[in-house]
Amino acid sequence: MISAEEKRNLCIQEMGAELGAMYCDLNDHLLDILLIWRQYEQLFAVDEKTVELLNRTAPAFFGVIQCQLWDSVMLGVSRLTDRPESFGNKTLSIQALSALIDDAGVKVKVDAAVSQALSDVQFARTHRNKRIAHNDLVSMQNRAGNALPGASREKIREGLKSIIAVLEILNGHYRESAMLYDDMISDGGAARLVAILRNTAA
Secondary structure, rough: OHHHHHHHHHHHHHHOOOHHHHHHEEEEEEHHEEEEEEEEHOOOOOOHHHHHHHHHHHHHHHHHHHHHHHHHHHHHHHHHHOEEEEEEEEEOOOOHOOHOOHHHHHHHHHHHHHHHHHHHHHHHHHHHHHHHHOOHHHHOOOOOOOOOOOOOOHHHHHHHHHHHHHHHHHHHHHOOOOOOHHHHHOOHHHHHHHHHHHHHHH
């Protein structure tokens, strides 16, 4: 298994300095978000029996964990789809990729995929802007006509898939490979905790 530095150097060698570094950093942050989402799903999206077990064990604790994991993923996908610059500072965002791509054909594909990703995660960005990062008064008071957009597991899954699709265009073109994201996420987290709780309760 290669080190993080070796992986980064390979990306730079294959894609060029700026694009390779941006791709590598985006990929690392995406993996962090996917790891958090895996924990959420293993706790709260497997079946009702698992949720009932968590509620019997420590309802307040797991209630907090559920909300924090959910918002962390919403915040993560929002950050990865931010504008290329914010208040004069460059951001780590898929929107910054296009300016770094020399190949016209790849640029067109990436632009289209980024546009789709922005559409798919708009609900999360609205939650980030009005509820997670800021307490928008109108939204907090739930005034008529200003309700936040619906958020669901399926919407989050689609948003993550759309961000993955952007990076996979680059990975496929420059590296002639595909990232097996599911295989890269460790299972030694929430699922193990649930198994221990089941054994304890038995």
